Amino acid sequence: MAYFLFSLTILCYIGLGLLTATQPATGGDNAMGYGLGLAFLGLAFALSSLAMTIFMLAKGYFHWVSPDSGARVAIVLASWFAVVLTTFFCAAFKWEWPSDANPYPAFLHWLAVGHGQLWIPLLWLVACFLSLEAGAGISASSQVLKASFYAGLFIGSVYSIGLAVGYLRDSAQQYEADIASRKAQDDRWHQETMNEIAAHKPTDPIVTLLAQTTQVRPADTRAAALARVKMHPNWEAEILALLQDRRCYREVYYFLDGNEVTHPDQFARPLNQSILWLAETISADIQDSNNLQHWSFDMYQIENLLRAIDGQFRHQGVDFVPNVIKLRQALNTPPPERFKGVRFDVTSLVDQWLASRRTSRSGRAG
Numbered sequence: 001m002a003y004f005l006f007s008l009t010i011l012c013y014i015g016l017g018l019l020t021a022t023q024p025a026t027g028g029d030n031a032m033g034y035g036l037g038l039a040f041l042g043l044a045f046a047l048s049s050l051a052m053t054i055f056m057l058a059k060g061y062f063h064w065v066s067p068d069s070g071a072r073v074a075i076v077l078a079s080w081f082a083v084v085l086t087t088f089f090c091a092a093f094k095w096e097w098p099s100d101a102n103p104y105p106a107f108l109h110w111l112a113v114g115h116g117q118l119w120i121p122l123l124w125l126v127a128c129f130l131s132l133e134a135g136a137g138i139s140a141s142s143q144v145l146k147a148s149f150y151a152g153l154f155i156g157s158v159y160s161i162g163l164a165v166g167y168l169r170d171s172a173q174q175y176e177a178d179i180a181s182r183k184a185q186d187d188r189w190h191q192e193t194m195n196e197i198a199a200h201k202p203t204d205p206i207v208t209l210l211a212q213t214t215q216v217r218p219a220d221t222r223a224a225a226l227a228r229v230k231m232h233p234n235w236e237a238e239i240l241a242l243l244q245d246r247r248c249y250r251e252v253y254y255f256l257d258g259n260e261v262t263h264p265d266q267f268a269r270p271l272n273q274s275i276l277w278l279a280e281t282i283s284a285d286i287q288d289s290n291n292l293q294h295w296s297f298d299m300y301q302i303e304n305l306l307r308a309i310d311g312q313f314r315h316q317g318v319d320f321v322p323n324v325i326k327l328r329q330a331l332n333t334p335p336p337e338r339f340k341g342v343r344f345d346v347t348s349l350v351d352q353w354l355a356s357r358r359t360s361r362s363g364r365a366g
Contacts, residue, residue, distance in 0.1 A: 001055060002055055002059065002132055005052035005055055006125075006132060008052075009045065009048040009049045009052050012044040012045035013087075013121055013122075013125065015041045015045075016038075016042065016045060016091050017117065017118050019034070019037050019038060019091070020094050020117055023095050038088075038091060038092060042087075042091065042092075045121075046084045046088070049083075050080060052128065053076060053077065053080045053128075056076075056128065056131060056132070057073060057076055061131045061132060061134075064131070064145070064146070065149075075153070078153070078157075079149065079152060079153040081156075081160075082152075082153060082156030082159070082160045083120065083121050083124040083152050083153075083156040085156065085159070085160050085163065086116065086120050086121070086155065086160065087116075089112070089159070090108075090116035090120065090159075092112075093108055093109055094115075097112070103166050104162065104163070104166030105165060107162060108159065108162045108166065111155075111159060120152060120156060120159070121152070124148070124149065124153075124156070126145075127149035127152065130145040130148070131145065190218065193221055194220070194221060194224060197209065197221070197224045198224070200228045200231075202232050206232050206238045206239065207242055207248055209225045209228055209229050210242075210251045210254045210255045211251060211254045212224075212225035212254075213226050213254060213255045213258075213259055214254040214257045215258030215307075236261055236262055239252055239255055240266060240267060243267060243270045243271060243274060244270045244273075246277050249270075249274040249277060249278075250274075250278070250301045252274075253301040253304040254304055256271070256304070256305075256313075257301075257307045257308045258307070260311075261312070264313055265316050267313065267316075268313045268317070268318040271305075271308070271309070271313060271318075272318050272319075272320055273323075275305070275320065275324060275326070275327055276323055278305070278327060278330075279323070279326045279327045279330035280330070281300075282300065282327070282330040285297075286330075286333040287333060287336070289335070289336070292342050293342065294342060294345050295345055296344060297331070297344050297345075297346045298346060302349060302350065303346070303349055306324075306349060306350070321354065321357050324350065324354060327350060328347070331344055331350065332347075
């Protein structure tokens, strides 16, 4: 059995050597066939050599590696892994080596161009063959056996470390590229937003500006949007009218979150009424939704609403707690059966707000 597995491994090894002997086509079906062939033969070599290694370990062919069985298994399997990894990547890098900003150490390519996929695994295969011969009672030079084995282990380990270094460098480069790409995208969106704000005229609907006025927006974006809002002669009346409109009231939450109005007493009751509309909308959306997720209501401006109440409407003679409780009850609307167990992230925000109200009330009562 050991010789059969050894022969199978040799066939895969020869197959890799023949496949990489000439430069493959750079495009078309031939290139795809080369890639598939490399993957297939690399996997076949790995599996057949692993089976051979495990069988030889089990039968004691590698007894000479170490008297301790644990150390012996670790060393032999490490040798197998290093040699297989080196063989495959030498085969891959022989004809495929990026020339620009390559993060992998250059010696990996040198070994690949120097037919490392042939002579590096050959060192290990010689050691395996001599171990089989010695196990079968045939005389084998222990010096040659050990030298071949440890040379393969050493070179394979150095190559594997080089691959690890290249992988880490490549990951770092990709991370930096992703960061730069996201920053460029954010900068582009930011500039587009600033351009849209700059193009706003007092005759345009004020509602298009409100989302940019909340306190969580970038300072320059927010300042520009607020300036355009206040270019409307009756900006506060327009915003109040939007708050009383079931189609637009949630947009007003953006503005009220961090921007004081001159007449908060005029806003308090419409704001409280809008909470009931919000509760009705959420309850209906839960019942009719075909895709409920924990974040489903994150964009309903509930956090903006609660901050606005705390910021400028707590002392306007309106009790918001009953309607916020109804909002909380709406978040508990039974969903369709397939969404049972979904808990919305905004629920905890509402719970915290209600808990703070209970605490403040009990403090006043005390």
